[in-house]
Amino acid sequence: MRKLSEKIQGIPPSATIEITDKARRMKKEGIDVISLSIGEPDFDTPGHITEACINALNEGKTHYESSRGIPELCSAISDKLNSENRVFTTPDNIIVSCGAKDTIYEGVQACINPGDEVLILDPSWVSYDPIVMLADGKPVHHPLDDVHFQLKDDVLEKITPKTRMLIFNTPSNPAGSVLNQDSLNLIKDICEDNDIIALADEIYEKLIYEKEHISVASLGDMHERTITVNGFSKAYAMTGWRIGYASAPDEIIKPMTKIQQHTISHPTTFAMWGAVAALRGDQSCVENMRQEFDNRRKYITGALSDMGMRTAPAEGAFYAYVYTGGNDIEVAARWLDEAHVAATPGTAFNTPGWIRLSYAAGTDRLREAMRRISELPE
Ligand SMILES: Cc1ncc(COP(=O)(O)O)c(C=O)c1O
Structure with a gap:
């Protein structure tokens, strides 16, 4: 075995990417997984931005x-x-x-x-x-x-x-x-x-x-x-x-x-x-996305609260951080395996006991995810 960098070997792989990969594998197997573990907006880049990039290419x-x-x-x-x-x-x-x-x-x-x-x-x-x-x-x-x-x-x-x-x-x-x-x-x-x-x-x-x-x-x-x-x-x-x-x-x-x-x-x-x-350029695209995230935020924090779950103050970004009161890795595994909802355990963020749910997903998918989690047996 060749001796490679010990420093790099000592660095853990990204936990968020691992969960997203598992959800992706399950989807490939035909399972309807709702991915709430992702950290990116579900919108496309606004047209005037892509156009400026294409123009730059065409202009050499x-x-x-x-x-x-x-x-x-x-x-x-x-x-x-x-x-x-x-x-x-x-x-x-x-x-x-x-x-x-x-x-x-x-x-x-x-x-x-x-x-x-x-x-x-x-x-x-x-x-x-x-x-x-x-x-x-x-x-x-x-x-x-x-x-x-x-x-x-x-x-x-x-x-x-x-x-x-x-x-x-x-x-x-x-x-x-x-x-x-x-x-x-x-x-x-x-x-x-x-x-x-x-x-x-x-x-x-x-x-x-x-x-x-x-x-x-x-x-x-x-x-x-x-x-x-x-x-x-x-x-x-x-x-x-x-x-x-x-x-x-x-x-x-x-x-x-x-x-x-x-x-x-x-x-x-x-x-x-x-x-x-x-x-x-015009900043209304940013405001439109922000408003859409805000609507989803209000929905998901309300739904989690109705289930009796405590969340961190959801004041920014597109994440609801939920306190599980238990082992976050086991709870996230159960949500993925039984409810087919992918979420990220707080252990990945140095705060065991919490779970991160991204609301960078359409409201219909968020509603379905909340329904599935609420129907899991105790
Ligand atoms: C807190 C935080 N910082 C930095 C980044 C990296 O962003 P970028 O895509 O610009 O590299 C992310 C992306 O998920 C993030 O969540």
């Missing part, structure tokens, strides 16, 4: 470009962050990568030395730990409170002289909750007092229903120490396009750019032109 925009991304897109992103998020940045402080996932990877690689601790707020998205481990960093977890899903000051116990970065995600995948001003102020104070870099994953920013989204980089001096990550996958139904971005200070953007120069070079040129159209 098929060549190498600047490593940080085409200037037109860096400017559009910078304008968006300045006007919508009060993150005062310039096009020179923007990097465009192959999806927010790639952006997070580059951000962590750029900042972390072996043995540095990276504080991650739970429930946490499945890729944060592996990304930190790929940089030889040490993930350290701290839970949000399990009722309001906000940050409390007991987080201070987790800060050590080795804490280099804090990663969090709002609106949250998997909880659907949104961090409030108090939680974000606490993050700001912790980062400023302890010279910690914040990596704010804001990929679900546009899918928000009951609260205002606040970018931590807009608070105090946080722009000097924040990597603000966002992208096009969720807001514009562009998961397959693989376009994400970050805004960060020079000292972080430069090493991120170096990583990009020696790995992907830059995201696909004509796809970036589609992203320009997404940001510069």
Whole structure:
């Protein structure tokens, strides 16, 4: 047996992808599985965005470009962050990568030395730990409170002289909750007092229903120490396009750019032109999708509550996070095997006992899923 990378062998495969694969296998066998384990909008990319991409192809925009991304897109992103998020940045402080996932990877690689601790707020998205481990960093977890899903000051116990970065995600995948001003102020104070870099994953920013989204980089001096990550996958139904971005200070953007120069070079040129159209074009497509998700959110949280199930505050993203009061892996397996409803156990997000249901599925399928779960014998 050839000796291969022990580091990679020590990294678990993505739990969410495993469940989606099992559901897919069952479907192939002819079983009517309702997939509520998926993390992508069930809408197609709006027409004016695909059209801009096709036009770019026809116009010969098929060549190498600047490593940080085409200037037109860096400017559009910078304008968006300045006007919508009060993150005062310039096009020179923007990097465009192959999806927010790639952006997070580059951000962590750029900042972390072996043995540095990276504080991650739970429930946490499945890729944060592996990304930190790929940089030889040490993930350290701290839970949000399990009722309001906000940050409390007991987080201070987790800060050590080795804490280099804090990663969090709002609106949250998997909880659907949104961090409030108090939680974000606490993050700001912790980062400023302890010279910690914040990596704010804001990929679900546009899918928000009951609260205002606040970018931590807009608070105090946080722009000097924040990597603000966002992208096009969720807001514009562009998961397959693989376009994400970050805004960060020079000292972080430069090493991120170096990583990009020696790995992907830059995201696909004509796809970036589609992203320009997404940001510069009419935003009603985003609002229409948001409203549809909101209707589904109201339906599914109502149905779960009627079944006596407690959920995290469903304020954003497209997930209902359900407390099972039992073994989440066994409950999710039962829902899949007996009700043919695919959901993701909270263990995958470092919060055993919970289950994530994605409502990025049509209302008829959601109704059928709720019916099947409610009819399972006790
Ligand atoms: C919290 C979170 N961050 C980042 C990503 C990655 O998004 P992208 O498709 O832009 O890589 C996802 C996708 O599921 C996500 O849920």
